[in-house]
Amino acid sequence: xxxxxxxxxxxxxxxxxxxxxxIDQRLLPHELIIKDLTSVDEVIGAIKDMYVRxxxxxxxxxxxxxxxxxxxxxxxxxxNEYLELECNRLKDARPTAMNLFWGxxxxxxxxxxxxxxxxxxxxxxxxxxxxxxxxxxxCQKIGEYGLPxxxxxxxxxxxxxxxxxxxxxxxxxACVEYGTATAPIYTAFDNHIDVHxxxxxxxxxxxxxxxxxxxLGKHGIDHTVITDNAGGxxxxxxxxxxxxxxxxRTTRAGDVANKIGTYLKALAARDNNIPFYVALxxxxxxxxxxxxxxxxxxxxRDPDEIRYVQGLLxxxxxxxxxxxxxxxxxxxxxxxxPARLVTGFITERGICKATQEDIMxxxxxxxI
Ligand code: MRU
Numbered sequence: 001x002x003x004x005x006x007x008x009x010x011x012x013x014x015x016x017x018x019x020x021x022x023i024d025q026r027l028l029p030h031e032l033i034i035k036d037l038t039s040v041d042e043v044i045g046a047i048k049d050m051y052v053r054x055x056x057x058x059x060x061x062x063x064x065x066x067x068x069x070x071x072x073x074x075x076x077x078x079x080n081e082y083l084e085l086e087c088n089r090l091k092d093a094r095p096t097a098m099n100l101f102w103g104x105x106x107x108x109x110x111x112x113x114x115x116x117x118x119x120x121x122x123x124x125x126x127x128x129x130x131x132x133x134x135x136x137x138x139c140q141k142i143g144e145y146g147l148p149x150x151x152x153x154x155x156x157x158x159x160x161x162x163x164x165x166x167x168x169x170x171x172x173x174a175c176v177e178y179g180t181a182t183a184p185i186y187t188a189f190d191n192h193i194d195v196h197x198x199x200x201x202x203x204x205x206x207x208x209x210x211x212x213x214x215x216l217g218k219h220g221i222d223h224t225v226i227t228d229n230a231g232g233x234x235x236x237x238x239x240x241x242x243x244x245x246x247x248x249r250t251t252r253a254g255d256v257a258n259k260i261g262t263y264l265k266a267l268a269a270r271d272n273n274i275p276f277y278v279a280l281x282x283x284x285x286x287x288x289x290x291x292x293x294x295x296x297x298x299x300x301r302d303p304d305e306i307r308y309v310q311g312l313l314x315x316x317x318x319x320x321x322x323x324x325x326x327x328x329x330x331x332x333x334x335x336x337x338p339a340r341l342v343t344g345f346i347t348e349r350g351i352c353k354a355t356q357e358d359i360m361x362x363x364x365x366x367x368i
Contacts, residue, residue: 001172001178001186001242002218003017003032003333004218004297008023009136009176009177010023010025010054010172010173010176011023011057011060011064011132011176012052013031013064013125013132017036018071020036020037020038020043020067020068020074020077021035021036022034022037022046022051022052023035023052024051024159025051025053025173025211026049026050026051026166026218027302028210028211028219029210029211029214030312030317031162032293033195035051037061037064037065037328038068038072039068039072039073039288040065040069040072040086040090042068043061043062043064043065043068043090043093044090044092044093046061047062047090047093047094047100047174047176048094050205053091053174053207054097054169054170054171054174054175054246055097055099055100055246055247055248055249055280055284056135056138056139056172056174056175056176056180056281056283056284057173057174057176058093058094058102058103058168059098059099059100059102059103059135060099060128060135060176060192061103061356062090062091062101062103062104063103063104063106063107063128063132063141064089064128065086065090065104065122066083066104066107066108066111066128066211067107067124067128067281068087069086069087069090069228069243070083070111070121070124071121071310083108083111083112084108087105091104092301094161095297095298095299096257096299096333096334097249097284097347098248098249098284098285099281099283099284100287102133102283103131106127107131110123110126110127111124111127118354120122124344126228127260130290132176133176135175135281136175136176136177136178138281138282139172139176139177139178139179139180139183139344139349140177140178141348142178142183142184142280142281142347142348143178143182143184143186143187144179144187145347145349145351146183146184146187146244146277146279146346147184147187147191147289149184149242149277150162150164151188151191151193151349153241153242154188159194161194161195161222162188162193162194162196162241162242163197163198163234163241163242164195164196164197164198164241164243165197165200165234165242165243165265166181166197166199166200166208166212166243166244166245167200167202167228167245167258167259167261168200168202168208168210168245168246168258168259169210169211169212169215170182170212170245170246170279171211171212172215173211173215174207174211175281176244179215180246180247180280180281180346181245181246182212182215182216182244183185183279184244184279185197185221185244186221186286189220195210195221196222196223196242197216197222198214198226198231198239199212199213199224200227200228200230200231200259200261201225201226201227202228202261203228203306204305204306204309204331204364205305205309206309208225211368220337228260231265231268231269232272235268235269235272237273240269240272240274241274242274242275242276242277243265243269243274243275243276243277244277244278244279245258245262245265245267245277245278245279245361246258246278246279247278247279247280247284249285249292249296250278250280250285250286250292250345251285251286251289251290251292251295251296252286252288252289252344252356252360252366253291253292253319253339253355253356253359253361254265254339254342254353254355254356255291255292255293255334255338256278256336256342256354257292257296257298257334257337258279258334258336260333260334260335261335262335262337263336263341265342266337267341269281269341270341275343276337276341276343277342277344277345277346278342278345278346278354279345279346279347280345280347281347281348282366284367285359285363285366287366287367288295288368290339290356292335293338296334296336298332298336299329299334300330300331300332300333301333303329303331306323306329306330306331307321307323307327307329308320308321308322309322310357325361329368339354339355345359347363350362
């Protein structure tokens, strides 16, 4: 996507230096810093500390991480035990997003088919870059399939702005291009449909107010940052036409794990008869489970992410303490929205209802 006229992605392979490079998302929107990833330890750190975040991007980073494991200093060449160890370390970086396991395993599996070191390195890079490109195309298709939803609302409103509420950052920064939840929004905007986005700030790390607002602003899309608690009020007053969110893991029966607070938006949407869509590439489905509340591991992060708030002060990014120094805090990073609250899934193969029957009809090739 374009940032100040320049094409940008959150991750890429620099062919000149043969290095994986990323945007350090911790510092956005105030600083745009690029970092190199040259070892598995650096990749794990970047995922854990959320230099890179968002399910599809974590998957792409994990995929490139397997390539890095083969070329980093002190690599152990064609040693399979070493490869498994590094892959397992990558997969342990964050527990909720399905894409991480999917991306790492996909590259690992092609590497294991090659015998020589050079062939392994080549296969790893080719496959990892395929993952990156495929996710970009998948998100573009999500945009195309999601467009009619926004078009129809716009038609019903006689061309007045369609108000879309989104939670967290499910934009291109969280993917490779277009985003998941934002893909239909970008596509609608590019097709001259009047849209306005309510951006949940998404405490504690403010992926909404820092990242979604930045992305939308750079694309010229009208948006307003709101507190995480405002959505229900706006819905009661007819100020939200549709909710579109992303997901980190969705079961084959349609239960959706996404950033903490998503469930409350789904409840409010249902109470106010507002459609609640989840946009995702198939790499985010966990085909092995049906019960999201029981079976999706929910990450618990450092309570300091809640206790401290980061922002720009005197031209410097700084952190300030909010609660009393001694008050404990609990940082559950995701929640699960049951399938019954989801109007539909927008995927790279089209839209389906949030039922096992409809999901599997769209993805019959995904064996259980
Ligand atoms: O903790 P994060 O920032 O990695 O969480 C990201 C989300 O919850 C996104 O909504 C999700 O990955 C959507 S897919 C683009």
